[in-house]
Amino acid sequence: MTQNKPAKGTNFLANLTRNQLFIPVAALLLLLVFNLIMDPNFFKITLDHNSVGDPVLSGFLITILDSGSELAILAIGMTLVTAATGGQDISVGAAIAISGSVLLRMLCGSNTRPETLLMPVLVAFVITCVVAMLFGAFNGVLVAVFQIQPMIATLILYTAGRSIAAWINNNELPIISEPSFGYYGGFIPGIPVPTPFFIAIICVILIALALKFTTLRLYTQAVGINEYSAKLNGLNPVFIKILSFVILGLCVAVVGLIKVSRFQTINYSVIAKDIEMDAILAVALGGNALSGGKFNMTASIIGAYVIQCLTTTLYKFNVQSDALPAYKAIVVIALVVLSAPIVREKLSALMPKPVAKEVA
Amino acid sequence: MADNVVLQMRNIHKSFPGVKALQGVDFTLRKGEVHALMGENGAGKSTLIKVLTGVYGKDEGQISMEGKEVLIHSPQEAQKNGISTVYQEITLCPNLSVAENMYIGRLDNIYQNWKKMNSDADKILQSLDIPAKATQQLSSCSLAVQQMVAIARAVDTDCKVLILDEPTSSLDEQEVEKLFKLMRDLKARGVGIVFVTHFLDQVYEICDRITVMRDGKLVGEFEIETLPRVQLVSKMLGKELDDLSDIQGEYSTYQNKEGEAPVFEAEGLSSDAGIRPFDFHIRKGEVNGFTGLLGSGRSESVRAIFGADRILGGNVKVNGKPVKIKKPIDAMKQGIAYLPEDRKRDGIVGDLSVRDNILLAQQVLRGFLKPFTKAEADKIADEYIKLLSVKTASADTPIKSLSGGNQQKVILARWLLTHPEYLILDEPTRGIDVGTKVDIQKLVLKLASEGMSVTFISSELDEMLRTCSRLIVMRDGRMVGELSGEDLNQNKVMNTIAGGERE
Numbered sequence: 001m002t003q004n005k006p007a008k009g010t011n012f013l014a015n016l017t018r019n020q021l022f023i024p025v026a027a028l029l030l031l032l033v034f035n036l037i038m039d040p041n042f043f044k045i046t047l048d049h050n051s052v053g054d055p056v057l058s059g060f061l062i063t064i065l066d067s068g069s070e071l072a073i074l075a076i077g078m079t080l081v082t083a084a085t086g087g088q089d090i091s092v093g094a095a096i097a098i099s100g101s102v103l104l105r106m107l108c109g110s111n112t113r114p115e116t117l118l119m120p121v122l123v124a125f126v127i128t129c130v131v132a133m134l135f136g137a138f139n140g141v142l143v144a145v146f147q148i149q150p151m152i153a154t155l156i157l158y159t160a161g162r163s164i165a166a167w168i169n170n171n172e173l174p175i176i177s178e179p180s181f182g183y184y185g186g187f188i189p190g191i192p193v194p195t196p197f198f199i200a201i202i203c204v205i206l207i208a209l210a211l212k213f214t215t216l217r218l219y220t221q222a223v224g225i226n227e228y229s230a231k232l233n234g235l236n237p238v239f240i241k242i243l244s245f246v247i248l249g250l251c252v253a254v255v256g257l258i259k260v261s262r263f264q265t266i267n268y269s270v271i272a273k274d275i276e277m278d279a280i281l282a283v284a285l286g287g288n289a290l291s292g293g294k295f296n297m298t299a300s301i302i303g304a305y306v307i308q309c310l311t312t313t314l315y316k317f318n319v320q321s322d323a324l325p326a327y328k329a330i331v332v333i334a335l336v337v338l339s340a341p342i343v344r345e346k347l348s349a350l351m352p353k354p355v356a357k358e359v360a
Numbered sequence: 361m362a363d364n365v366v367l368q369m370r371n372i373h374k375s376f377p378g379v380k381a382l383q384g385v386d387f388t389l390r391k392g393e394v395h396a397l398m399g400e401n402g403a404g405k406s407t408l409i410k411v412l413t414g415v416y417g418k419d420e421g422q423i424s425m426e427g428k429e430v431l432i433h434s435p436q437e438a439q440k441n442g443i444s445t446v447y448q449e450i451t452l453c454p455n456l457s458v459a460e461n462m463y464i465g466r467l468d469n470i471y472q473n474w475k476k477m478n479s480d481a482d483k484i485l486q487s488l489d490i491p492a493k494a495t496q497q498l499s500s501c502s503l504a505v506q507q508m509v510a511i512a513r514a515v516d517t518d519c520k521v522l523i524l525d526e527p528t529s530s531l532d533e534q535e536v537e538k539l540f541k542l543m544r545d546l547k548a549r550g551v552g553i554v555f556v557t558h559f560l561d562q563v564y565e566i567c568d569r570i571t572v573m574r575d576g577k578l579v580g581e582f583e584i585e586t587l588p589r590v591q592l593v594s595k596m597l598g599k600e601l602d603d604l605s606d607i608q609g610e611y612s613t614y615q616n617k618e619g620e621a622p623v624f625e626a627e628g629l630s631s632d633a634g635i636r637p638f639d640f641h642i643r644k645g646e647v648n649g650f651t652g653l654l655g656s657g658r659s660e661s662v663r664a665i666f667g668a669d670r671i672l673g674g675n676v677k678v679n680g681k682p683v684k685i686k687k688p689i690d691a692m693k694q695g696i697a698y699l700p701e702d703r704k705r706d707g708i709v710g711d712l713s714v715r716d717n718i719l720l721a722q723q724v725l726r727g728f729l730k731p732f733t734k735a736e737a738d739k740i741a742d743e744y745i746k747l748l749s750v751k752t753a754s755a756d757t758p759i760k761s762l763s764g765g766n767q768q769k770v771i772l773a774r775w776l777l778t779h780p781e782y783l784i785l786d787e788p789t790r791g792i793d794v795g796t797k798v799d800i801q802k803l804v805l806k807l808a809s810e811g812m813s814v815t816f817i818s819s820e821l822d823e824m825l826r827t828c829s830r831l832i833v834m835r836d837g838r839m840v841g842e843l844s845g846e847d848l849n850q851n852k853v854m855n856t857i858a859g860g861e862r863e
Contacts, residue, residue: 215723215731218716226709232668232700233774234689234724293711 018344020287024302027285027335031309035060035316042316047192052179057192060312065193068308069200070255074279075286075304076207077248079295080216082283083224084244085143086292087150092252092276094161095135099256100266101165103128104174107181112174121181129253135161136249140242158276166268175265185262196258203254204301211297220244224292274325278307284336287344306335364391366426366552367412367443367521373420374411376761379753381407384421385578387571389521389552394543396563396584397556399573400596400793402751402763405556408573409523413438413445425520444514445523452498452510458485459494462513484512488542504535508542515546522546523554526791528562532653540566558791560589572596593794611802611809613829614645621680623782623813624665624696629674631664633657635837637674640665642782642813647804649816649824652834652857658817659701661834662784665815666691666698679781692725697780699771701787701817703764707771710760714752715741717759717770722777744773765792772800782813789818801827821853833857 035042045059081089106124108114142153211217222230223240286299367389374382382404399405410416414432432438452461459481481494490508528536572579572595579595622641630637635657650658663669667685678694685691700706718741741755748769789797804814818824833841833856841856
């Protein structure tokens with residue numbers, strides 16, 4: 001979205017590789033081609049019926065669309081936090097546990113096996129959003145006001161978050177039997193495409209509108225690149241940084257809803273475990289500098305689906321789940337190194353140079 | 361070829377995407393001479409030096425040291441060939457000792473004989489007459505001494521060519537003197553020194569030869585005696601310069617109406633940056649200035665006016681109405697604009713485009729929910745790039761890749777775009793070539809004649825005397841005098857700064 005217009009007379013290939021979207025898109029294509037060669041079944045999508053008899057699509061691509069959407073939503077918030085503060089939030093998984101726990105507490109009260117929900121899901125979700133945004137603001141205040149490094153600041157919630165989540169429900173594991181609650185993380189009757197995908201689309205549209213009709217992009221980038229200068233131009237860097245964490249909090253609440261809805265319950269210690277790392281990877285894979293400043297939202301979102309595509313591919317090849325992170329690390333190293341600005345510079349230097357022209 | 365030629369650069373070419381930075385430049389340096397490299401911003405001085413030190417590769421041309429061709433691909437290789445550089449900003453580690461700074465990166469062994477290192481360092485410091493001890497922490501030295509330590513580090517590595525890239529821009533006069541003494545010592549030892557600076561006085565004080573560049577091309581090499589100042593300036597600008605001494609007369613002064621309240625008035629204003637409470641006012645169409653030595657509180661005073669530091673007390677009136685200015689945005693809403701002293705730290709937003717840098721302040725004033733449309737942004741950016749003749753490949757170019765003077769113009773454009781009533785310029789001409797300097801001075805007077813109030817701060821007194829109609833003199837965080845009319849002359853100002861008996 002922030003790409004410069006290519007200068008005249010440049011080679012098409014050089015332009016292509018210089019584009020920030022090149023690496024994530026190329027990685028996605030590479031993964032898909034790899035799967036196509038190894039086993040075309042990867043692309044098979046079947047129309048089944050679930051236990052209630054509603055039509056649902058299933059297949060590896062659908063899994064990517066489904067789980068990747070959670071990641072894409074988180075990547076939106078993580079991109080803003082990264083850009084504004086030059087650091088990352090590692091408490092995302094723990095914060096999702098808190099959000100999920102708050103949501104269940106609102107819907108179930110103290111009864112862990114409710115027949116009916118205590119309030120409409122929408123109301124409970126709004127309350128969850130407020131709580132998640134408050135926790136985001138807590139991280140934001142530590143980072144912006146007390147100037148603690150983001151990773152250290154969010155380490156607090158990373159450590160404490162899952163205990164807080166368990167405490168909210170008195171360590172009980174409420175289970176919701178109401179089927180309509182399962183729509184958000186599963187399927188809406190009659191629509192065979194998983195709902196998280198639609199939720200992700202809504203989030204993407206919202207952030208696209210925010211970037212188009214507000215100055216969020218300019219302010220975030222200015223604060224991320226030069227805080228002093230931003231301040232002397234009338235901006236409030238403290239507020240902008242907290243705002244980025246609050247927006248991430250909102251993303252966390254949305255993913256919390258999807259997660260809890262998917263399982264109809266919660267497991268405090270494993271829900272959304274290590275998801276923050278995937279979200280950070282999505283941002284890095286999108287070619288965004290983890291040290292902050294300029295960002296490309298589209299690239300981050302595509303990056304999220306690439307990460308999920310990689311995870312799913314590895315699952316498909318029956319990589320044992322405890323060996324999974326190791327395999328993933330290898331691929332991720334390659335991708336992240338390739339998209340690092342320093343390597344990209346070198347790569348584009350190999351490409352034919354644009355013709356220099358005289359400046360008037 | 362004469363025997364005493366130590367460095368020869370022939371027909372150097374270098375292009376960046378969209379710009380030909382160097383076109384067939386020659387440069388010759390002899391043993392034991394101080395050779396000034398002069399030119400406007402964007403003339404290609406920095407690029408030439410970066411090619412010489414291996415920061416950039418050259419597209420064409422050859423470099424030879426003492427007659428033998430050398431290939432330089434990195435600063436380390438340059439150093440091995442005897443080329444050392446000291447940059448404008450000090451690039452040492454302030455929390456290490458002087459000796460550690462001198463030897464850092466050159467320690468070959470795992471085992472380091474610290475005692476020997478310290479005594480070696482002391483010897484070098486003594487021989488160069490640098491007032492520092494080897495074990496002293498670098499940050500406890502003055503800026504000038506730090507600069508000298510950087511030079512000591514550079515010359516210790518069997519240095520044949522020493523490049524000083526604007527070493528004096530952050531030093532006061534006495535410190536410059538000390539530095540010059542060191543340069544003369546080195547010169548006597550046969551080191552060839554390349555001296556890049558904007559200060560003409562300094563060039564004529566210390567240099568033997570001048571090489572002038574313009575627009576990436578060589579204008580010529582001159583012996584200092586054969587090139588009077590006026591000619592040097594006109595060679596740098598590529599045009600005959602009209603008399604610089606009186607530009608004030610070209611613009612009519614703005615006529616104040618009877619009984620008009622000052623545009624800005626402060627009473628007992630003080631901030632946490634260490635200035636005593638001061639009173640200040642400026643009328644419509646007035647150009648005044650704060651003067652004083654470095655660290656006298658002149659910048660801190662204008663920062664307090666703009667709300668850039670934490671305000672501790674004082675009453676402020678804008679156009680006669682009391683207002684509260686706690687933060688920069690408060691000041692901006694009152695029509696005050698502030699071009700900061702430290703362009704790199706406080707001015708530019710490096711990675712953002714020239715366009716975004718121009719729009720930033722005005723966009724903040726418009727508010728969060730009213731972004732400029734792409735078409736509006738393009739139009740405004742192009743208009744101001746043209747208005748201030750900013751040299752940039754396009755409005756999309758990141759501002760950090762522009763030369764210093766052009767960055768300054770972009771920041772100036774940013775504040776002009778907000779159409780301020782009161783414009784504060786803190787060192788707008790520092791590190792900027794003569795041509796742009798005069799442009800900025802003229803612009804200030806033009807804006808004032810149209811009714812804008814301007815506060816102008818500069819380290820160069822004659823520049824202040826040329827533009828300001830009233831000078832406020834600061835010393836040690838305190839306002840010690842105010843001069844106007846006939847008192848506006850060099851002697852009077854110097855006396856007041858120094859604290860003469862008249863006070």
